[in-house]
Amino acid sequence: MIHFERFKLENGLTVLFHKEASTPMAVVNLLYDVGARDESEEKTGFAHLFEHLMFGGSVNIPDFDGPLQAAGGESNAFTSNDITNYYDVLPAHNLDTALWLESDRMLSLAFTDKSLEVQRNVVIEEFKQRYLNQPYGDVWLELRPLAYTKHPYKWATIGKEIKHIEDAKMSDVKAFFKKHYHPSNCILCVIGNFELDYVKERVNHFFGSIPKAKKSARILPLEPAQDRFKSKTLVRNVPADAFYYAFKMPERKHPGYYFADLLSDIMGREKVSKMYVDLIKKQKLVSEINAYITGSMDEGLFIITGKLNEGKSFAELDKEIWKILAHYKTTLISKKELEQIKIKLRTARAFQDQGLLNRAMNLSFFELLGDANGINEEQEIYQSIHADDLRTFANQLFAKKNGVLLKVKKKKNA
Amino acid sequence: MLNRQVAPKLTPIKSIDFSVPETYEIHAGIPLYWKNNIANETSKIELHFNAGTTIETPILASLTAGLLISGTKTKSAIQIHHALDAVGAYYDVSVSQEQAVVTLYALNSYLKQAFDIFHEALTAAIFPEKEVQEICNERQEKLKVQLQKVNVLAQRKIQQVLFEETPYSQVISQGDYATVKRTDLITFHQKYYLNGLSKVFLVGDLSKEEMLDIKTACADFAGKVFNPLNCKFSGKAHIVHQEKSDALQTAIRIGKIMFNKTHPDFIAFSVMNTILGDYFGSRLMSNIREDKGYTYGIGSYMMENTNFGYFMIATEVAKEVREATIQEVKNELERLQTELVPTEELELVKSYLLGQLLKAADGPYAMLDLFSGVELHGMDISFYNKYIQKVQEITAEEIREMACKHLDWKSLSIISVG
Secondary structure (H helix, E strand, O other), rough: OOEEEEEEEEOOOEEEEEOOOOOOOOEEEEEEEOOHEEEOOOOOOOHHHHHHHHHHHOOOOOHHHHHHHHHHEEEEEEEEEOEEEEEEOOOOOOHHHHHHHHHHHHOOOOOOOOHHHHHEEEEEEHHHHHHHHOOOHHHHHHHHHHHOOOOOOOOOOOOOHHHHOOOOOOOHHHHHHHHHOOOOHHEHHHHHHHHHHHHHHHHHHOOOOOOOOOOOOOOOOOOOOOOOEEEEEEEEEOOOOOOEEEEEOOOOOOHHHHHHHHHHHHHHOOOHHHHHHHHHHHHOOOEEEEEEEOOOOEEEEEEEEEEOOOOOOOOHHHHHHHHHHHHHOOOOOHHHHHHHHHHHHHHHHHHHOOHHHHHHHHHHHHHHOOOOOOHHHHHHHHHOOOOOHHHHHHHHHHHHHHHEEEEEOOHHHH | OOOOOOOOOOOOOOOOOOOEEEEEEEEEEHHHHHHHOOOOOEEEEEEEEEEOOOOOOHHHHHHHHHHOOOOOOOHHHHHHHHHHHOOEEEEEEOOOOOOEEEEEEEEEEHHHHHHHHHHHHOOOOOOHHHHHHHHHHHHHHHHHHOOOOOHHHHHHHHHHHHHOOOHHHHOOOHHHHHHHHHHHHHHHHHHOOOOEEEEEEOOOOHHHHHHHHHHHHHHHOOOOOOOOOOOOOOOOOOOEEEEEEEEEEEEEEEEEOOOOOOOHHHHHHHHHHHHHOOOOHHHHHHHHHHHOOOOEEEEEEEEEEEOOOOEEEEEEHHHHHHHHHHHHHHHHHHHHHHHOHHHHHHHHHHHHHHHHHHHHHHHHHHHHEEEEEEHEEEEEEEHHHHHHHHHHHOOHHHHHHHHHHOHHHHHHEEEEOE
């Protein structure tokens, strides 16, 4: 059980506080309710580029990292298709430093041309390093537009193409800030050995005077129901043929999300899953295979991916994959297997909760979903799932017209 | 009224509480360290074996480690994995140059059961031929992917040149998989797992009886105590560029053999290294990422083995700025060798390092890792008090001296691939 307190400032900032008496450190986490799904199709990669600019100095403080490091702290951030999350970890007695820095960049950025120019280059190098200069690195740049036709999940967080980042203008940066970076679009979470009154007073002191702005409504294009199975083949300089089956799964708040998550754990279990035993051990069709979910806010993807062994064909694989999916549609998962997966989930969760930063991010994320207390209710949801829930769900999920397949074919003589 | 231009007052860190685990002896020279009184139900056990890549060949070390749970005479690999799953346990095995470390994670009420399953699987492992073939296939495919990455190629190359003509230079190549025989793995397992335990770390609220049972069972893996190799490295600097025509970026590694914690210069050198490249505001990051935008990231690191250490600068940059980047690294080293670090920067780094140490000592798992970092070198936890004192006292002159004494440009090997 993770105890927390919640309060709201007059300007709309939601604050969560979780007291942890055993640590000398403090965590300050800010989740902004903006991600790549809030970008326009002509200017993708912007939420992430913007995250970089948040470290380029704010209106009253020329350098973000320096003062934090001088306080013995560290900071970083990440952007997803749904959210942008910033965090600071520092000795608890210097809590003020993190609140001072974070409140100033929520108030306004410095918006220097130099910062924009440099971070554009840094992000372009990141684009190359992570997506273009790696074998299979561009898979998500291709899989997203295959799976989504209208919804902004059709582009990756890094952006559709390098050109969009090259073209980013200062006026775009300012407009983006104004729309998304203000108190009512943010959830602040503080963890440390403090008293609630103290946290209230310090947060109010630094954040209280930031002007209120209206949270803009999010109206995203709806993804039309898919009506047929789609596939695409890429030919790349890669060492082995790889496959990515993706099935549309329910959004984060839907009960089906939990079914999908548990089912992916069962199907992707290393060494013992049916896929592993049938395709790797018995048939020697693939050298690796895995299943996982994207875990997104809106309709997400259930992925089955792996690599073919030399001399095996995509057609052979396809036949076997559908056999396995048919198995989950017709056969109940044994009580024993379900119990195993549930206790593994409990273990994993206990280890996750060990970390202060993890607790701060999870509390903030559940608050965004509607209530931070969701963090304490989630295990119960998983534990209450029955085998027939999963079988029923597999029938909807693995309907053929609900899926897409991306094949990455090895270039001849590569 | 809040004046946002004035930074809040800072409180410096003066001292940190370090604690040591309870120590027990499994066998002569083989300790078990136990950290209990944990505030939650997590627990883990870490078994360290003298089964790293340098003891024989990397291929044998790597495959044996990968097949520890591959079946016994009476149980298949699948049955054993199911048994571990039934108690909600996870395990992983990591192999470094000197050690193989097997870690089991479970809720404390299940750790003993998980350990018993693991113990039986490990002592009675038979390395079935089928499992050997499977892992060879899987690893070979993964290696093919790895060998397309410029950072992997550069890392392998610098390892080969820094440690040339010693077992530390060995890397796995594609051809190695065809040479492996099942019997070699059985022999390796017999020598370095069934007789190669070097120490055990245990974290978790177990009963004393459970802990003692685990300790007794661990004695089954104890054999003779190994002394790590004492290698002579040539220290010769190499400059190598490998062209990779389809690459979009170039990976750069710059490094040399260095000392570890046992050396009197270690703490001063690591403060200098932090200023150079070991935090987000470092000189390499400020110049090469934040000013020039050549890279997504650049850093400098100190790595430690039992009898030596090494120093390394690592980055991936746009292909057309490879030479400009190397030149900037050279400039930054020269600046550290000729100019004194400004007080403000030095004070910032001091506070940063002490804050990071406070974080590194936060919680039982972190504290045990800190302990492990000194235990490896036969030192005790008081090292960290000396560290705090040295960091507080170090002067700009000493930083300059460290850069001059240990980072002569001509002594560094420079590898680039891309």
